[in-house]
Amino acid sequence: MFQLIFVLVLLIPILAIVLDSPVGRALAGRLERKGLGSGTDEGTGERLAYLEGEFARLASEVRRLEEESQFLNKLLTERPASEMLPPGD
Numbered sequence: 001m002f003q004l005i006f007v008l009v010l011l012i013p014i015l016a017i018v019l020d021s022p023v024g025r026a027l028a029g030r031l032e033r034k035g036l037g038s039g040t041d042e043g044t045g046e047r048l049a050y051l052e053g054e055f056a057r058l059a060s061e062v063r064r065l066e067e068e069s070q071f072l073n074k075l076l077t078e079r080p081a082s083e084m085l086p087p088g089d
Helices: 002-020 020-034 043-078
Strands: none
Touching: 002 020
16 A cells, blocks of 8 residues: 555656656647647638748849859959959058
């Protein structure tokens, strides 16, 4: 009987540590989402469409920045030596 009580007393803090960890929070979130239902509501669809639009906008911005970077790199590396400034005194 004493051993059972001892094991239960040890399991309570261990359970609290596991449930407070990121793994425990992820499991709780997954259980919570299952309880909400499997169908997506209208708000989720709108949010998804917004995020897809933002992703497309950010992707085009990254492409633009990459092209700018390549252009500037080309200008700096292919500059003729005659156009370079003389060394300062």
